[in-house]
Amino acid sequence: MPLEIPEVVIDRLPTYYRLLTNLQARGVAVVSSQELGEALNVTPAQIRKDLSYFGRFGKQGRGYSVQRLTDELRTILGLDQRWRMVLIGVGRLGTAIASYRGFEPQGFDIVGVYDVNPEAVGTELGGELVVRNVADLARDLADDPVDIGIVAVPAGEAQAVVDVLVAAGIGAILSYAPTAAQVPAGVEVRQIDPVLSLQGMTYHLRRRDA
Amino acid sequence: MPLEIPEVVIDRLPTYYRLLTNLQARGVAVVSSQELGEALNVTPAQIRKDLSYFGRFGKQGRGYSVQRLTDELRTILGLDQRWRMVLIGVGRLGTAIASYRGFEPQGFDIVGVYDVNPEAVGTELGGELVVRNVADLARDLADDPVDIGIVAVPAGEAQAVVDVLVAAGIGAILSYAPTAAQVPAGVEVRQIDPVLSLQGMTYHLRRRDA
DNA sequence: GGCGGCTTGCGAAAGTGTGCACAATCATAC
DNA sequence: GTATGATTGTGCACACTTTCGCAAGCCGCC
Numbered sequence: 001m002p003l004e005i006p007e008v009v010i011d012r013l014p015t016y017y018r019l020l021t022n023l024q025a026r027g028v029a030v031v032s033s034q035e036l037g038e039a040l041n042v043t044p045a046q047i048r049k050d051l052s053y054f055g056r057f058g059k060q061g062r063g064y065s066v067q068r069l070t071d072e073l074r075t076i077l078g079l080d081q082r083w084r085m086v087l088i089g090v091g092r093l094g095t096a097i098a099s100y101r102g103f104e105p106q107g108f109d110i111v112g113v114y115d116v117n118p119e120a121v122g123t124e125l126g127g128e129l130v131v132r133n134v135a136d137l138a139r140d141l142a143d144d145p146v147d148i149g150i151v152a153v154p155a156g157e158a159q160a161v162v163d164v165l166v167a168a169g170i171g172a173i174l175s176y177a178p179t180a181a182q183v184p185a186g187v188e189v190r191q192i193d194p195v196l197s198l199q200g201m202t203y204h205l206r207r208r209d210a
Numbered sequence: 211m212p213l214e215i216p217e218v219v220i221d222r223l224p225t226y227y228r229l230l231t232n233l234q235a236r237g238v239a240v241v242s243s244q245e246l247g248e249a250l251n252v253t254p255a256q257i258r259k260d261l262s263y264f265g266r267f268g269k270q271g272r273g274y275s276v277q278r279l280t281d282e283l284r285t286i287l288g289l290d291q292r293w294r295m296v297l298i299g300v301g302r303l304g305t306a307i308a309s310y311r312g313f314e315p316q317g318f319d320i321v322g323v324y325d326v327n328p329e330a331v332g333t334e335l336g337g338e339l340v341v342r343n344v345a346d347l348a349r350d351l352a353d354d355p356v357d358i359g360i361v362a363v364p365a366g367e368a369q370a371v372v373d374v375l376v377a378a379g380i381g382a383i384l385s386y387a388p389t390a391a392q393v394p395a396g397v398e399v400r401q402i403d404p405v406l407s408l409q410g411m412t413y414h415l416r417r418r419d420a
Numbered sequence: 421g422g423c424g425g426c427t428t429g430c431g432a433a434a435g436t437g438t439g440c441a442c443a444a445t446c447a448t449a450c
Numbered sequence: 451g452t453a454t455g456a457t458t459g460t461g462c463a464c465a466c467t468t469t470c471g472c473a474a475g476c477c478g479c480c
Contacts, residue, residue: 006436006437008436009437043438043439043440044439045439045440045441046437046438049439059445059446059447060445060447061448062446062447
């Protein structure tokens with residue numbers, strides 16, 4: 001991979017991968033950029049261009065082997081290994097995240113959960129994980145590093161938690177907190193906030209009927 | 211608003227709005243694009259340009275009145291009214307969404323919940339809403355339209371639900387289902403899938419230490 | 421009441437990303 | 451073995467976004 005790959009391209013790859021695994025499960029053997037594009041609402045040219053950053057995976061006149069392309073994307077995205085995550089915050093939201101069944105099948109394991117609330121500390125979550133004190137987070141991470149931190153604490157505490165994770169050398173943070181986290185370059189952050197998504201849509205709704 | 215506003219701009223406005231309401235709560239009266247940019251990790255020029263699509267809200271030498279700018283953005287985004295939503299799917303995920311306390315304070319109300327599962331239909335959710343049969347969705351929406359649909363059903367059922375919502379004339383859909391929904395032009399769709407976010411980050415994690 | 425320091429709004433430049441269009445290539449059928 | 455129809459990979463042009471740079475304007479101080 002000699003040249004720099006645009007971030008937008010990276011962000012599209014997971015959706016390609018997701019569709020491909022579906023196709024594979026349905027027994028589809030070969031797929032064209034045309035078909036992929038129709039299913040994902042993007043132009044075939046974009047799909048071909050995106051994939052061409054990483055290699056030449058297709059065959060003219062045929063399309064892409066679903067098996068082959070799935071494997072390639074899995075390697076590119078780093079999904080051929082399991083990733084260890086810690087969850088900080090076990091309030092309503094954090095508890096829901098901890099019990100979400102969608103992470104594990106995709107190779108993401110929550111290996112530790114933390115909270116500040118003394119009443120929550122020590123309780124069991126999901127029958128396996130014991131909630132630890134967030135004060136121990138730095139030490140725990142030093143002893144036993146993880147790859148990704150999930151932040152599910154109130155806005156006011158989010159930056160402090162992020163700082164601890166960053167200091168521990170974490171490389172990626174998935175934040176459910178409604179604040180923009182400050183992190184040094186080299187640390188990946190994605191934010192999940194359904195309200196922001198809704199607010200982006202209401203702009204258009206307002207203009208629809210007017 | 212004579213000219214067309216880029217979609218990327220619209221998608222940034224909610225984060226501006228969120229920060230501004232925080233500032234307002236903290237009693238800050240005036241803020242510069244410089245300060246906003248530092249808090250949000252964007253360039254001051256971008257913030258000024260984004261806002262300039264909608265009007266001239268700042269004062270040279272001073273900055274922006276937090277009050278004024280908050281009000282302007284609220285109007286622009288359509289947040290000066292309440293929005294009615296229906297939730298389809300009350301499994302693990304749907305239940306968590308229904309009990310999420312973050313929607314109501316921002317003007318988003320879940321006014322109906324639906325499921326296919328006969329065992330779920332009729333039960334109470336969150337002490338207020340009774341789960342209705344998804345078979346009644348089309349009729350209910352015809353009688354009493356809502357603005358936004360939240361889809362929290364398994365991948366295989368998502369498109370069918372989306373079709374019903376679209377047929378009922380819904381303008382916006384927030385989908386938690388792991389599939390790309392097919393909708394006609396004019397219907398807004400946003401997808402929330404933490405796994406996609408994680409997969410976008412693992413690409414970078416892989417390259418970090420290598 | 422004028423001067424200095426800031427900060428906006430915006431035209432223009434620079435930088436990115438997307439889509440077109442077509443040569444190259446492959447599978448199949450006859 | 452050759453013709454046919456399909457589909458990839460990619461150079462190029464266009465379109466879109468971001469950033470720069472600066473004139474215009476505002477505030478406060480002396």
